[in-house]
Amino acid sequence: MTAHACELDDLLAAAKRAAGELAPTSGDERDVALAAIADALETHAEAICAANERDVRIATERGMSTGLIDRLRLDHDRVGAIAQAVREIVALPDPVGEVTQGRRLANGLEATQVRVPLGVVAMIYEARPNVTVDAAALALKAGNAVILRGGSAAINSNAALVDVMRSALAETNLPVDAISTVDPWGREGAAALMRARGYVDVLIPRGGAGLIEECVRSSQVPVIETGTGNCHLYVDASADLDDACAIAVNAKTQRVGVCNAIETLLLDRATAQTAWEAIVPALAERGVKFHVGPQAREILNLAGYEWVDGDETDFATEYLSLDIAVEVVDGVDEAIGHIRRYSSGHTEAIVAQDATAISRFVRGVDAAALAVNASTRFTDGGQLGLGAEIGISTQKLHARGPMGVHALTSTTWILTGTGHIRP
Amino acid sequence: MTAHACELDDLLAAAKRAAGELAPTSGDERDVALAAIADALETHAEAICAANERDVRIATERGMSTGLIDRLRLDHDRVGAIAQAVREIVALPDPVGEVTQGRRLANGLEATQVRVPLGVVAMIYEARPNVTVDAAALALKAGNAVILRGGSAAINSNAALVDVMRSALAETNLPVDAISTVDPWGREGAAALMRARGYVDVLIPRGGAGLIEECVRSSQVPVIETGTGNCHLYVDASADLDDACAIAVNAKTQRVGVCNAIETLLLDRATAQTAWEAIVPALAERGVKFHVGPQAREILNLAGYEWVDGDETDFATEYLSLDIAVEVVDGVDEAIGHIRRYSSGHTEAIVAQDATAISRFVRGVDAAALAVNASTRFTDGGQLGLGAEIGISTQKLHARGPMGVHALTSTTWILTGTGHIRP
Structure with missing residues (x-):
């Protein structure tokens, strides 16, 4: 019965x-x-x-x-x-x-x-x-x-x-x-x-x-x-760029269409061109297409990559595809401001060696998870040892x-x- | 400014x-x-x-x-x-x-x-x-x-x-x-x-x-x-009736109009008349008025007290006054059923010496707090050592x-x- x-x-x-x-x-x-x-x-x-x-x-x-x-x-x-x-x-x-x-x-x-x-x-x-x-x-x-x-x-x-x-x-x-x-x-x-x-x-x-x-x-x-993930990766001027490249590739391309993938790459103005050159070839090789914001277009030498103009709509988009928005920000505080504006509160990542920048980022960004020198892909019940998950909450209660x-x-x-x- | x-x-x-x-x-x-x-x-x-x-x-x-x-x-x-x-x-x-x-x-x-x-x-x-x-x-x-x-x-x-x-x-x-x-x-x-x-x-x-x-x-x-409290006190056949009386008086009359006061008294059928005689004079003395449910009217000798007919509306009412509903139930399971039906999920109390009855009550009733041989008035941040409280949540999330x-x-x-x- x-x-x-x-x-x-x-x-x-x-x-x-x-x-x-x-x-x-x-x-x-x-x-x-x-x-x-x-x-x-x-x-x-x-x-x-x-x-x-x-x-x-x-x-x-x-x-x-x-x-x-x-x-x-x-x-x-x-x-x-x-x-x-x-x-x-x-x-x-x-x-x-x-x-x-x-x-x-x-x-x-x-x-x-x-x-x-x-x-x-x-x-x-x-x-x-x-x-x-x-x-x-x-x-x-x-x-x-x-x-x-x-x-x-x-x-x-x-x-x-x-x-x-x-x-x-x-x-x-x-x-x-x-x-x-x-x-x-x-x-x-x-x-x-x-x-x-x-x-x-x-x-x-x-x-x-x-x-x-x-x-x-x-x-x-x-x-x-649950599960809306407009996640960012901020690469500070103090970042180890090999780490930044490996994390960007993992977080964007390991699995497309998941909520803990990154959708925007933020580069610190002080080292923007160096970071771009260190990170982007590996992404491009995997078919990633770049939606480049106004600050980044002014500063970066974009020749040789597939890119289009990016704007506020891109910053607000969870692509769930091999697309990524790119923007240049003036240090960690401007990165925090950008993220506070567009984040869905899922996972936000910083690559940096400077302890002060890391501390400001961790205290200033408001999200379910903050990844420091680590891929956003770790926000997962299995990965964190919590066992199976019924979803990933992007709200703050309960x-x-x-x-x-x-x-x-x-x-x-x-x-x-x-x-x-x-x- | x-x-x-x-x-x-x-x-x-x-x-x-x-x-x-x-x-x-x-x-x-x-x-x-x-x-x-x-x-x-x-x-x-x-x-x-x-x-x-x-x-x-x-x-x-x-x-x-x-x-x-x-x-x-x-x-x-x-x-x-x-x-x-x-x-x-x-x-x-x-x-x-x-x-x-x-x-x-x-x-x-x-x-x-x-x-x-x-x-x-x-x-x-x-x-x-x-x-x-x-x-x-x-x-x-x-x-x-x-x-x-x-x-x-x-x-x-x-x-x-x-x-x-x-x-x-x-x-x-x-x-x-x-x-x-x-x-x-x-x-x-x-x-x-x-x-x-x-x-x-x-x-x-x-x-x-x-x-x-x-x-x-x-x-x-x-x-x-927060704060809606239709709280019950169930007096089991195994109850110490001095405890039951003291708790009923404290929970109903210590402060009227608070969410952790009791609004219904449930008496176990097996000892209903004895419990009534043990508990009710002290309540009546403090001006409490009884809204007596159909089962209780059939069984109890109510002569000598100020009472009116009580019904489902009374069972569902948070009086916040010197009124109380009274009903007779057939043991702890019927008490649980009554409470599951009318409770606002704030605090529910049992007075009993029988460990099985207590265990059934604690596992069967769904509320923010369960008081066993204790007054419902203890559901309070200050009393529980949590410090000042912004309210008492009667929902289950967060x-x-x-x-x-x-x-x-x-x-x-x-x-x-x-x-x-x-x-």
Whole structure:
């Protein structure tokens, strides 16, 4: 009996009930259920791939780009990798019940703050079937019920994945409604999640800037913004230019289309031409195209590279491609000013040997991560040792940067007395 | 030169600039400024009280209740107490720069997560002039700029207080626009704060349920809900009834009209009549009126007490008065069900000696604080040793329960390498 609720309201109420039933479960119970989900995904890989094939066929007919088709496509190996990712989540320590602070007060009252599940986590995301399982597994690990709304191009894949996960839950002690999807309701499902005050404890949109903006503007439930990355690399006059070149190449070209790639290169005026000559050939060799700002056009000798005029629009653009804006700034303070103006608050990097410049940059720039003589590509839950991530928060409340299972918890104070009253 | 901006947009931009200037300041610099504010409040107590007298006169003419007038009124002693509260904030440790986690990764990259200011904190609150100074001082302590919107009945008092604080800042290294008010714009000022995406990092409404609901529904900036307290006291069959009585009296009558007072008394069916007889005389003696639910009316002998019929509306009401709803439930599980249905997620209490009942309650109820054999009145930043609080969060994201200076910070990852790139 894993049939979904027939009405949106019933589905929301069922998820809330499931959250209530999940709250008192032990980490072991949840890990057993997650392991069962991992096994079931492999057992039913055939059916999952068949459903995915329908999505891929329709997407191809509709002219979806090869890059997006690749993110949509599943095969037996990929289903195996998804199951393996769930097993890695099983191996993480249980965040629920962790004591975050506590003390015995002078009057003998014991005050302990512990981690508890958030409750119901809603997730709206693009057509990437692996996110369906990642999000459900991370939410469940932290004791939450999850309501999913995936990209419509993945509707058959997601239906199959959710069905397999719910069937696996049905064989355990956990409520089946710990995992559900509003995909059958389409856009109305997403809208219902945004209105679901009292049912949804947090809404996490993961996708393009437009989706995130719509959630922030329309939602009446708390939203965690994720993943918009207009990241900068500032090369100070004191920089080691070999480091600068290696970091620029890694941060721009290792993987195109990720939120922790750089989109603008800022060169300190004092050494702008030297830095340009040291860094740019390696980028150009990899097919990078330069959008050169007004200051840079005045100062740099650009001959021999593919470049176009860059302006404020370029500075504000997250290219997610082999394009990069280039501008010259007058030292670290002007770099900070430029970044404060255009940054999306994801990751900002400085290459410098001068300790004062580094200190000014670290204290003056406002972002989820600041990379000093290191690539912006390290802003990643796996890289930082936080385990799998449900997204990278670019807002300042609750969670900032890579969000692992801890970001899917809240806390509660447990005040234990022996008849204590307040004097 | 402490004149405010003439246009709302300019004021928002000035606050954002001030936040940028505050971010790199040291805790010492901020403490010096806070001490100067405390001194200035005492020096200018005369002018502050004169402005307040105008507010009190107008409020009296308009028929404001004596309770609210009392919260509005300032005199020399109260201004002294407000200044003293600022000095207590000076004495708190600086939350900014605190390392919250960190490690050296296998590749040698040093990853450190540190506390940073949130940026611009906006606060909308009722006509209580002390909140004007508390909120500004707590925000500044954590390195934030604050934009205030106080209840219109306190407009003259708040103008005087903000002017004194800004004048004090003008004599320090900190930006004057670290503290500003949109009071001159009235309701339009509040609306502007709710729309101020990119300028306001968090909006904290503090006041009645209506204000908080409006902010949650209308705001495009992140909101932290505070202070709605529909708190319950459940008396289990295993309870020590002397404890139950003392806690009920303390939690209901010590201070009426506070969010951590109880509004409903739930009695375990097995011992309902005994518990009623043990607890209720002391409450009745203090003038408490009972709104008795259907189950309780069937079971209890109510003769001799002032009571009325209670129903679902009563269960959902935060009385903030000497009224209390009473209902009988069938053991701890039904108590949990009742509380999950009506709780505002503030503080929920159980009196019990049975460890299993306590454990079920603590794991099954979802609230910012759970009081076990203790009064709900302990949910308070000062009582829990967190220092002064800017409000009590009843939501689950970012901060839950009493919010001290730590709740006014975010974090950032500082990734320090020596040319590290991601393999």
